């Protein structure tokens with residue numbers, strides 16, 4: 091069996107009375123992108139600070155490529171490229187100058203530094219803009235450069251803490267494309283997010299975290315299978331959607347009924363068989379239905395099912 095790029099076992103961390111991370115264990119294989127998906131305050135940042143050795147765990151162990159990590163273990167730390175949420179770049183320097191600066195901090199110089207900066211610029215898709223000042227970059231380009239700074243020392247594990255928070259949708263797309271290419275290049279990636287779509291699209295496996303606990307993990311398919319034979323029904327309609335959701339929620343077989351993104355969304359056993367009942371309820375409620383879709387549940391539904399709360403508040 092290959093040694094995992096990362097193995098975290100029984101991690102625990104308290105801040106005073108507050109349990110931030112509670113017995114969290116997971117592994118990330120080389121070349122795998124593993125997502126920690128959970129709402130704000132779930133314990134994602136604390137978990138990765140423990141993994142990086144930036145914070146001392148109350149209990150548990152972290153191995154990176156088989157070696158223990160801790161505040162006093164600099165060697166294993168060099169295997170990690172950690173990219174925090176905050177952008178840490180010099181706006182009046184170019185992309186290349188920024189990378190050269192961070193590369194020197196890692197002890198690179200001369201030809202190896204130039205070579206590595208060139209490689210990283212390629213990897214993050216910014217070769218064309220290498221000579222431009224960072225202040226002229228879009229939010230997404232700055233994020234990608236920030237990620238690039240974490241790749242200069244050729245880590246085997248890249249850790250990204252919510253890298254798309256606060257960027258516009260187009261830039262978000264570009265950041266996600268970069269991340270997809272890292273997995274393809276053989277890098278192990280630990281990715282935290284509270285966006286279900288990102289976890290679904292980018293991650294080979296996802297760990298669902300809530301109140302400091304890893305409540306489930308697996309591939310998207312494995313996680314969705316935990317819902318059994320349930321379907322997601324989305325009703326696009328005009329009228330009082332809140333009342334429609336409430337009434338549908340009373341039908342036998344319906345687990346949840348919510349109004350989301352201007353639609354009524356139901357999670358139900360054997361959704362197709364329920365459709366006539368749902369349409370009848372709509373008619374009685376005076377809601378006119380424009381379209382109905384029945385499909386497989388997504389990770390949002392899995393999160394709701396496991397925790398009883400929505401991923402986004």
Ligand SMILES: Nc1ncnc2c1ncn2[C@@H]1O[C@H](COP(=O)(O)OP(=O)(O)OP(=O)(O)O)[C@@H](O)[C@H]1O
Nearest residue numbers: 105108109110128129130131132133134135136137
């Ligand atoms: N230094 C600290 N001192 C006290 N409490 C803390 C500290 N850091 C985190 N916490 C608490 O631990 C819990 C987990 O926080 P954490 O930042 O790990 O969550 P998160 O999932 O990363 O959320 P976010 O995306 O909002 O950062 C929260 O209740 C938070 O308030």
